[in-house]
Amino acid sequence: MSSVTTRTMTAYRFVPSKHNPVPEIIPVPIPTEGQVLVRVLAAGVCHSDVGILIPGGALSHFVPPTIFTLGHEGAGIIAELGPSVASTFPQLKIGDYVAIWSGNPCQKPTCIACSRGYTNLCTIEHGIHGLRHDGSWAEYIALRASSVVPVPGTLDGIAPAIISAATDAVLTPYHAMKTSCRVQAEHTVLCMGIGGLGLNGVDIAKKCLGARCVIACDTRSVALHDALAAGADYAVPPEQLLSLIEEERLVVDFAFDFVGIQATFDACFAAIRPGGTIHVLGLLADTLAYTALTAMRKDLTLKSSFWGTRDELAEILQAISDGLLKPKVDSRPMSQCIQVLDDMREGRLQARVALVPDAIAVRIASYKL
Structure with a gap:
């Protein structure tokens, strides 16, 4: 076990019947077979996050009555490789800058969605990180190695906030317009x-x-x-x-x-x-x-249509790297997630917002000063 997995972190959690995320101190997850641990650098806020927090609302029926960490948009760096990842995904290394595609398709040939290329629709076994299982409104997230997409650029060249927005706010209209x-x-x-x-x-x-x-x-x-x-x-x-x-x-x-x-x-x-x-x-x-x-x-x-696929996300990241797409994204400390949700509910936001873990946000603010 690496030292990083013995630590705790603050996560902003969905709790049934609660109208807002609940901050909890939980262990940093240990990546299991085929998983990577990603240190979150930015995690987007979406209208879906507002929707699932409305008890009895249409989107609330999309999530199970369990506690999990919110956040289905994210970007970060790989902090740890789980068992077998080094051999099955030799292109992935600790320190890689990645986008988080929060899907968990079963990839079974008998799956009516996966067998037709609709991996964005498969929720048979695992659901979606941030909408059913632990997401990226935390300092770390463990997920399948097959669900991270390397960013064709550097942290200095493409901000994590932009990459996090790409995983849904760009991916969803891209899938609708290009594919659908x-x-x-x-x-x-x-x-x-x-x-x-x-x-x-x-x-x-x-x-x-x-x-x-x-x-x-x-x-x-x-x-x-x-x-x-x-x-x-x-x-x-x-x-x-x-x-x-x-x-x-x-x-x-x-x-x-x-x-x-x-x-x-x-x-x-x-x-x-x-x-x-x-x-x-x-x-x-x-x-x-x-x-x-x-x-x-x-x-x-x-x-x-619903969301988009991992392959489409890779296309989007390349378009961002090439300068074709320039998502407009604001950043706020992750501890302000409730205020961001309130601003979204009241229509006060002028752009997509990415939440930055507070320790990182403090360092960024100090650097700017």
């Missing part, structure tokens, strides 16, 4: 809601997939400004969307709803062309309704 909808250069894309996912969606559609036209729509002027900086061709509030489409003679092929409330869903319905696709990624409403005849008369396709 197959957005291409000839398409016009509407991004409804320019928050943590929507802003990255603009970036992906324009710079990775080369979409001909990207329209950003949000109620906040600062979000519209960010969208234009990310490459959007147009950025307007919802009340101006249809006028813009008519005046500029735009034809919306794909409408991505990054909010997921009835008003944004209806706006996508109104804006999409006949034969177009509405893809819902936002989870702010438990249910969304539509008139069947309205969808039929437009011959629409209604889609949704």
